[in-house]
Amino acid sequence: MTAAIKASTTDSWARVLRLLREGDKFLVAGHNNPDGDALGSTVALGWLLEALGKTYWLYNESPVPDRFSWLRFSQPLQQAHPDWEPRWYILLDCGDSKRVGKDLAARLPLERTVNIDHHVSNRDFGAVNLVEPDRSSVGEMIGYLAQELGFPLKGPLGEAVYLALVTDTGSFSYENTVPKVLELAATIIRQGLNLARFNALLQNQWRMNRLKLMGDVLSRARLFDDGRIGVISIPKAFREERQATVEDCDDMVDYIRRVKGVRIAVSLREDGPRKIKFSLRSTGDTDVEEIASSVGGGGHKNAAGGELHHSLEDAESLLVRMTREYLALADKNPSAAS
Amino acid sequence: MTAAIKASTTDSWARVLRLLREGDKFLVAGHNNPDGDALGSTVALGWLLEALGKTYWLYNESPVPDRFSWLRFSQPLQQAHPDWEPRWYILLDCGDSKRVGKDLAARLPLERTVNIDHHVSNRDFGAVNLVEPDRSSVGEMIGYLAQELGFPLKGPLGEAVYLALVTDTGSFSYENTVPKVLELAATIIRQGLNLARFNALLQNQWRMNRLKLMGDVLSRARLFDDGRIGVISIPKAFREERQATVEDCDDMVDYIRRVKGVRIAVSLREDGPRKIKFSLRSTGDTDVEEIASSVGGGGHKNAAGGELHHSLEDAESLLVRMTREYLALADKNPSAAS
Numbered sequence: 001m002t003a004a005i006k007a008s009t010t011d012s013w014a015r016v017l018r019l020l021r022e023g024d025k026f027l028v029a030g031h032n033n034p035d036g037d038a039l040g041s042t043v044a045l046g047w048l049l050e051a052l053g054k055t056y057w058l059y060n061e062s063p064v065p066d067r068f069s070w071l072r073f074s075q076p077l078q079q080a081h082p083d084w085e086p087r088w089y090i091l092l093d094c095g096d097s098k099r100v101g102k103d104l105a106a107r108l109p110l111e112r113t114v115n116i117d118h119h120v121s122n123r124d125f126g127a128v129n130l131v132e133p134d135r136s137s138v139g140e141m142i143g144y145l146a147q148e149l150g151f152p153l154k155g156p157l158g159e160a161v162y163l164a165l166v167t168d169t170g171s172f173s174y175e176n177t178v179p180k181v182l183e184l185a186a187t188i189i190r191q192g193l194n195l196a197r198f199n200a201l202l203q204n205q206w207r208m209n210r211l212k213l214m215g216d217v218l219s220r221a222r223l224f225d226d227g228r229i230g231v232i233s234i235p236k237a238f239r240e241e242r243q244a245t246v247e248d249c250d251d252m253v254d255y256i257r258r259v260k261g262v263r264i265a266v267s268l269r270e271d272g273p274r275k276i277k278f279s280l281r282s283t284g285d286t287d288v289e290e291i292a293s294s295v296g297g298g299g300h301k302n303a304a305g306g307e308l309h310h311s312l313e314d315a316e317s318l319l320v321r322m323t324r325e326y327l328a329l330a331d332k333n334p335s336a337a338s
Numbered sequence: 339m340t341a342a343i344k345a346s347t348t349d350s351w352a353r354v355l356r357l358l359r360e361g362d363k364f365l366v367a368g369h370n371n372p373d374g375d376a377l378g379s380t381v382a383l384g385w386l387l388e389a390l391g392k393t394y395w396l397y398n399e400s401p402v403p404d405r406f407s408w409l410r411f412s413q414p415l416q417q418a419h420p421d422w423e424p425r426w427y428i429l430l431d432c433g434d435s436k437r438v439g440k441d442l443a444a445r446l447p448l449e450r451t452v453n454i455d456h457h458v459s460n461r462d463f464g465a466v467n468l469v470e471p472d473r474s475s476v477g478e479m480i481g482y483l484a485q486e487l488g489f490p491l492k493g494p495l496g497e498a499v500y501l502a503l504v505t506d507t508g509s510f511s512y513e514n515t516v517p518k519v520l521e522l523a524a525t526i527i528r529q530g531l532n533l534a535r536f537n538a539l540l541q542n543q544w545r546m547n548r549l550k551l552m553g554d555v556l557s558r559a560r561l562f563d564d565g566r567i568g569v570i571s572i573p574k575a576f577r578e579e580r581q582a583t584v585e586d587c588d589d590m591v592d593y594i595r596r597v598k599g600v601r602i603a604v605s606l607r608e609d610g611p612r613k614i615k616f617s618l619r620s621t622g623d624t625d626v627e628e629i630a631s632s633v634g635g636g637g638h639k640n641a642a643g644g645e646l647h648h649s650l651e652d653a654e655s656l657l658v659r660m661t662r663e664y665l666a667l668a669d670k671n672p673s674a675a676s
Contacts, residue, residue, distance in 0.1 A: 171509045172523075173541070175534040179524035185510075186517035186524070196513040200621040203511070206596045208565070212557050214593075219553025223546060255552075258544045283538040 012130040016114060017148055019088065019128065020048065025055050027086035030138075031099035032061035036167025038093040039068055041116075041138040042077070044160035045090065048142070050074040051151050057082040061101030065247075067205040071163070072156035081107070088112055091126065093138040095119030116141060136176040139164020143184050153184075154191040159198060162188050166202065210248035213238060214255075221256050225324050228263045230256035235312055236270040246271070253279045264288060264323045268315055276315040279305040280323070286330070291322050350468040354452060355486055357426065357466065358386065363393050365424035368476075369437035370399035374505025376431040377406055379454075379476040380415070382498035383428065386480070388412040389489050395420040399439030403585075405543040409501070410494035419445070426450055429464065431476040433457030454479060474514040477502020481522055491522075492529040497536060500526050504540065548586035551576060552593075559594050563662050566601045568594035573650055574608040584609070591617045602626060602661045606653055614653040617643040618661070624668070629660050 028045050030038030042058055049056040058077050081104075089108055091100060094117060098105045115126030118141070120133040135141055143153055143161040153161055165185055169177045172185070189195060213234070221232045234249050242248075249269050257265035265281040280288035282302050289304040295318065297306020308315040366383050368376030380396055387394040396415050419442075427446055429438060432455060436443045453464030456479070458471040473479055481491055481499040491499055503523055507515045510523070527533060551572070559570045572587050580586075587607050595603035603619040618626035620640050627642040633656065635644020646653040 171511060173509060173533070173537045177527065177533055179528045182520045182524035182527070186520035189515065189520070190517045195511070195515055196621065199511045204596050204600065204621065205598050208559070208561060208597050211559055211593060211597055215553045215555065215557025215559070217553065219550050219557060221546070221549055221553070227546070255544075255549060258542050259546050259549055260543050262542065283534065283542065 009130060009132055012128065013145075013148070015128050016116065016130050017145065019114065020052060020054075020145065020149065023054075023088055025084065025087035026090055027057045027059055027082065027088070028090045028092065029059040029094075029100045029104055030092045031094045032101040034060055034062060034065065034068075034093075036068070037137040037139050037164040039064065039071065040160045040162075040164030040167065041092045041142045043071055043073055044139055044142040044146070044157055044164070045092065046074040047155075047157040047160065048146055048149065048151060051157075052149070055084075057086065059100075059104065061103060068163075070201040071160065074156070086112075088114055090114040090116065092116050092142075093118070095121045096123070097125045134176075134178075136174075136178070136181045137164040137168035139168070140181060140184060143188075152191050153188045154193075158188040158191055158193050162193055162198065163202065207244070207248060209242045209244040213242040213244040213248055214252060216242065217252055218255055221259075223259070223262070224320050225327060227259075227261040228327055229266065229320060229323050230259050230262040230264070231266045231268075231316060231320060232256050233312060233316060234267070234269045236272065253281050257281045257283075263327065264291075266316075266319050266323060268312060268319070270312045274309045274311060276308040276310060276312060277305070278308060278315065278319060279303075280319075286327075288323075291319075291326050294322060295319075347468060347470055350466065351483075351486070353466050354454065354468050355483065357452065358390060358392075358483065358487065361392075361426055363422065363425035364428055365395045365397055365420065365426070366428045366430065367397040367432075367438045367442055368430045369432045370439040372398055372400060372403065372431075374406070375475040375477050375502040377402065377409065378498045378500075378502030378505065379430045379480045381409055381411055382477055382480040382484070382495055382502070383430065384412040385493075385495040385498065386484055386487065386489060389495075390487070393422075395424065397438075397442065399441060406501075408539040409498065412494070424450075426452055428452040428454065430454050430480075431456070433459045434461070435463045472514075472516075474512075474516070474519045475502040475506035477506070478519060478522060481526075490529050491526045492531075496526040496529055496531050500531055500536065501540065545582070545586060547580045547582040551580040551582040551586055552590060554580065555590055556593060559597075561597070561600070562658050563665060565597075565599040566665055567604065567658060567661050568597050568600035568602070569604045569654060569658065570594050570606075571650060571654060572605070572607045574610065591619050595619045595621075601665065602629075604654075604657050604661060606650060606657070608650045612647045612649060614646040614648060614650060615643070616646060616653065616657060617641075618657075624665075626661075629657075629664050632660060633657075 026049055028042055030042040046058050058075050060077050064077055089112055094100055097108055111127050113126040114128045116130045116138055118133055118135040118138055122131045139161045146153055216238050217232050217234050223230055232252055253265050253267035263286050267279045269277045271277055280292055282288045287301045289299050289301050292299055292304035292306050299305055364387055366380055368380040384396050396413050398415050402415055427450055432438055435446055449465050451464040452466045454468045454476055456471055456473040456476055460469045477499045484491055554576050555570050555572050561568055570590055591603050591605035601624050605617045607615045609615055618630055620626045625639045627637050627639050630637055630642035630644050635642060637643055
C-alpha cells in the first residue's frame with residue numbers, strides 16, 4: 001500500500017484491488033449527465049480493465065457530452081445493457097445508487113455492486129464500498145488503484161485521471177487541492193501528459209452561442225445590499241434568441257462571484273413559466289446551503305441551489321430578500337452564521 | 339544544492355546564495371506595471387531578506403495594482419529611491435534592465451546589479467545573472483532560493499511564491515507547468531497555505547464595471563473564416579459608458595479563444611481615434627507572432643500583439659485579412675506554418 005491509501009479504508013482498497021485482479025465481467029458506470037470526474041474515472045477504469053485483460057462494459061445513461069468528445073475510450077461508452085450478465089457492477093462518483101439513472105438502478109444487484117465514491121452523503125450502498133469523502137475526485141482514487149496495480153499513468157489513462165483532477169478541483173483552486181493531488185498531477189505530467197494539448201482540448205470547447213448568451217447576461221448583472229449580493233438572471237427568451245441550451249448556462253454564476261465585495265452570488269435560469277432553477281455561491285463561512293434549503297433546495301455550504309415555482313421577477317425578489325436577511329443575521333451574530 | 343537547481347547555472351545559484359547570505363543593503367525591483375510574478379517574487383524576496391536580517395528596499399515604478407492589494411509585504415513597496423545607497427540592486431522578472439522604468443534604469447549601476455529572470459530574451463545585463471528560461475516564473479526561483487537558505491515556504495512568503503506560480507502558469511494550465519512546479523505548489527500547501535482563502539483573494543477582485551463591459555463585448559463577438567478566426571472589439575465608447583479602465587479590458591481575448599474551432603483569437607481595444615491596441619492568441623503550432631510582427635507588433639508564438647493607427651473598423655478588417663491569409667498559407671503548406 002502506498003502512503004496515499006488511508007489506513008481507515010485499507011480493507012476496502014484491498015478488496016477492490018483483489019476484485020480487479022481476480023474478478024471478471026465488469027460493468028462500469030458513472031452518474032448520468034456525467035461531469036469530468038464521473039466520465040474521467042469511468043474512462044480511466046476502462047483502460048485499467050483493458051490492461052488487465054478483463055471483459056468489461058462502460059455504461060452511462062447519458063451519451064458523452066459534446067465538450068468531452070475528445071476523450072479517448074478503451075471501449076465505446078454504452079447507453080444499453082450488455083448482452084452478457086456482468087459479474088460485478090462498479091459504480092463511480094455516485095453518492096446514491098440511483099444516480100446511474102432509472103434503467104440501471106432498477107436492475108442493479110447491490111450484492112454484486114462495488115461503490116467507489118467521494119461524496120460525504122454516500123451511505124455505503126454496495127457490497128464493497130470504497131468511499132473517501134476527503135478525496136478530490138473519484139479519478140484520483142482510480143489513479144491510486146492504477147499505481148497499486150503497477151500501471152503507469154500515461155497515455156489515455158493518465159489523461160482521464162487528469163481530467164477528473166482538474167474538473168473536481170476547479171483547476172487546482174478549490175480547498176480539496178491537497179498536496180497529494182498536486183503530486184499525482186505532477187506524476188501524470190512526468191509520465192508524458194502533453195499539458196498544452198490537453199488544456200486546449202479541455203478549455204476550448206465553448207459554443208459561440210454560449211459566449212453571446214454570456215455577454216447578454218453579464219451586461220445585465222446587478223448588485224444588491226451594498227454590493228454584497230450579486231445577481232444574474234437568464235430569461236428563457238435570451239436562450240431562445242441565442243439558440244443556446246441549458247448547458248450553455250452552466251457556470252455563469254462563477255463570474256458574478258468574482259466581483260469584489262460579492263459575498264453571495266445568485267443566478268436564476270428561467271426554464272419555463274414559473275419554473276426557475278437557481279444557484280447560490282459563496283466563499284468561506286457564508287453558508288448558502290442554509291438559504292437554499294429554506295426554499296426547498298439543497299447543496300453544500302459554498303454551492304447550493306434548487307427550483308422555484310415563481311415568475312423570474314418574483315424568484316429574484318425572493319432570493320435577494322432571503323440572502324439579505326441571512327447576511328443581516330450573520331452580521332449581528334457572527335459566530336452563528338458568518 | 340537541491341535537484342531543482344540546474345547544473346548549467348549552478349555557479350549563478352551559488353553566487354546569488356552567497357550574496358544573499360553575506361551581502362547587505364539590497365534594493366529589490368520588479369518590472370513596472372507588475373503582474374503576479376513580478377510582484378510575487380519581489381514580495382517573496384522581501385520576506386527572505388527580512389528573515390536574513392538585512393537592510394533592504396522594495397521598489398517598483400508602479401504602485402501595487404488594486405487586484406493585489408491583499409498581498410502582505412514585509413516592507414511597503416516604494417516608488418521612490420531610498421535615502422541610503424544600495425550596495426546591490428536585484429532585478430526580478432526583467433527581460434531587459436529598462437523594464438524597471440526610466441527613473442531606476444537611469445541610475446542603475448550594472449556592476450552591482452543582480453539579474454534574476456526567466457525571459458528567453460534576457461541578455462545577462464547584470465554583474466550576476468541567474469537566468470533560466472525554462473522556469474515557470476521568477477517566483478519559482480525565489481522559492482528554491484528560500485529552500486536553499488533553509489526557510490520554509492510558509493505564511494506570506496509561501497503566499498507570494500504561490501501567487502507567482504499561479505499567475506505565470508495560468509493556474510497550472512500552461513505548458514510551463516512542469517512536475518517540479520506542481521511539487522513546489524504541493525510543498526507550499528503542505529507548509530500551511532490556506533488555498534480557499536488565497537483563491538478568494540486572488541480571483542474575486544473584478545470590478546462590476548469590468549463584468550458589464552465584458553458582457554457588452556462578448557455579446558458582440560464575431561467569427562470569420564468558417565469559425566477559425568474569432569474577433570472581439572472594445573470601442574472606446576463602450577468603456578466610457580461603463581466607466582471601465584484599460585485594465586478592465588485585460589484577458590477578454592481569452593474568452594473568444596475558448597470557442598470551439600477558433601484557431602486564432604483577435605481582440606482590439608480602441609484607445610483613441612486611430613489608436614488601436616490589438617492582441618492575438620492561438621494554441622499549438624499556429625504562430626501569431628508572425629502575424630503581429632508583419633504589422634509592426636511582436637510577442638510569442640501563441641500570444642502576440644501591437645498597436646495600429648487605423649480606425650477600429652479598418653484595424654479589424656486588416657487583422658482578419660492577415661489572419662485569414664496566414665491560415666490559408668498554413669493549410670497549403672502545413673510544415674511551414676501550421
